[in-house]
Amino acid sequence: MKIHPTALVHPKAELADDVSVGPYAVVEEGVVVGAGTKIGSHVYLAKGTVIGEDCKIFHGAVLGMPPQDLKFTGGDTSLRIGDRTVIREYATIHRGSHAKGETVVGSDCFIMAYAHIAHDCFLEDHVILTNMVQLAGHVTVERYAYLGGMVPVHQFVRIGQHCMVGGGYRVPKDVP
Structure with missing residues (x-):
């Protein structure tokens, strides 16, 4: 394991032997990180986050923070990320609320900057979510979907498999 001396890794975090953690990264208690994953500088991994193998998480990404949901009263909710997923600079992914309990990002996904x-x-x-895509709560994105830059997606919307949403389009309802 290669952990930069300025990184803060909680002793109860579970990191595979070959995980690397960059400068000033924070890994909270209960975080699980799979083999071969690289955590960049200034990344924040909050409690309840489980990351698969061979993922790459770039500078400033914040994963697993509590949901921005006024009904959320605390509790053990989670964020689960599959294998070989790439999360670029300053992307944010919140964990589930008490309604469902889990946010899931599958394997081989590419989440670009500021998403x-x-x-x-x-x-x-x-x-694939390109730069600055914004998914509201309870959105489902099916396999091989591609969302162009700066696309906002309304809560509870479903984006179908192999869909391509052009940059800048607002998605207020399901896209089959």
């Missing part, structure tokens, strides 16, 4: 994935979202495998 936001809110509480209780479910992204299947091979999803």
Whole structure:
């Protein structure tokens, strides 16, 4: 394990032997990180976050913070990220709320800079969110969907498999 001396890793975090953690990163208690994953500088991994193998998390990403949901009263909710997923600079992904309990990002996904994935979202495998895509709570994005830059998606919307949403379009209802 390669942990930069300025990183803060809680002793009860579970990191595979070959995980690397960059400068000033924070890994809270109860976080689980799979083999081969690289955590960049200034990344924050909050309690309840489980990350698969061979993921790459870039500078300033914040994963697993409590949901921005006024009904949330605390509790053990989670964020689960599959294998080989790439999360770029300053992306934010919140853990689930008490309604569902879990936010999921599948395997082989690519989450670009400044994207936001809110509480209780479910992204299947091979999803691409380009820069500044904003997913509200309870959104489902099916496999191989591609969302262009600066796309806001309303809560409870479903984006179908292989869909391509052009940059800047607002998505207020399901896209089959």
